Amino acid sequence: MTSGFDPSEYGRHIAEVYDDLHAELSADAAVAVIAGYANGGAVLEFGIGTGRIARPLAAGGLHVDGIDGSPEMVEQLRRNPWGESLRVEIGDFSTTTLGRRYAVVVLAYNTINALPSQEAQVQTFRNAAAHLEPSGVFLVENWVPDVAGFHRGRAVRAHELAEGRVLVEVAELHPAVQRITATRLAFTADGVRLLPVEHRYVWPAELDLMARLAGLHLEERWQDWDRGPFTDDSSTYVAVYRKDP
Template sequence: MTEHSEFGPESYGERLAEIYDDWVVQLQDDTEQTVTFLADLSKQTASETGAGDLLELGVGTGRVALPLAAKGLSVTGVDASVQMLDLLAAKPGGQQIQRVLGDFTDVRVDRQFGVVYIVFNTLLSLPTQEDQVRCLRNAAEHLVRGGALVVQAFVPDVARFEAGRSSGQAMEVARKESTSLLLSVSNHDPVTQRMWPRYGLKGDSGVQEYPLQFRYVWPSELDLMARLAGLKPESRWGGWEGQEFTAESPWHVSVYRRVN
């Protein structure tokens, strides 16, 4: 089995569960801003549509869902990884979140929501454009009319991906005493827009590697994919605090509305 074919819907969680909370989550310093943005949007959609409940696709161990639930909001989380959902359930407040095991391209939850959100590049973990469109369509079907979909993802930097692939160099992105977390790009295919990043946990006993895959999406492409799913682009920001989105923005936070 090749590196390009060994990934399934549950791969992200299966591969990173053992280091996710201690290392990967620590790379995100925007949790408070994310929660504030989504809580405010939930309040807005509740006022406009009567529905303010939230659905997270790719809930992981609850980095965002738990503080939202702590604010008194109703949160449902979908994940394809049993390990991730088990870690979420074991945390304080984890039992407040309805946990659903499934592939978020086609998983069904028995109700609709005011807000569906897909953050921290989770949409990009799907390997094809078709899968990503299916995910957006599934998200739209779980929204009430007028409900909002929020997608957060990085803006592709193809030159950087190619430089990382060709150099083979690993960048240190976190350190705790004698252990460090490295990030590298093992492969990149600009035709299919797929890349294979790799985390490496380096300690006294060597390096433990955690290979991943992403299919990156251009913001304009995401808008078209959303329209195919029955969603109307509403706004795009360079961050969770409403920063202007520009050509230099490394991230985008995009909001779409279900119109039918």
């Protein structure tokens, strides 16, 4: 197990190739859900990254701000002309404040796991609640931990097998602290790129309790942004946490 947990390390390694590696991800369904809950109000995205979700939201006429811990990821966002119009603070989204309220706060694509501890995750919910307007919503997208996928604490998974690129992840499980230490290996014609990442994985019910501690309550949970039903077989989910009146 590594001696430290730096949630910004992933961005330092992957920022230059993030959009290319995740080109297959569509933001359409997420944007539709977020815009619907915003109903013309402002949106704050924790972990805004390169702007995959923020860009279409802003293009649709919504005011969008962001917080991200990786200067390298924000630099990629700023390289786009539309990126200059977004207010983005570089900092820890569990504690950084922007001094205004929002109709929606978003934490997408499993980014809750990038935080190093349960306390940091609890604080993220409190920070989201502090940024929300009365009855605003905090939208969290995450995966369901699959500890059974590890054999003797280790796993090798093929994430992508495509012409010109193979993406493989080698991971080690640390169940005592709910942490996964992993390295993704991106094989391309240009060589091999190592992308280290750490997760403090969290269970759906654990997030629900964090929400209650922050004055939020679970309103809905779906399997995905298309609002598919969340079942025993679901490997991902989107949770809608409403601020208590």
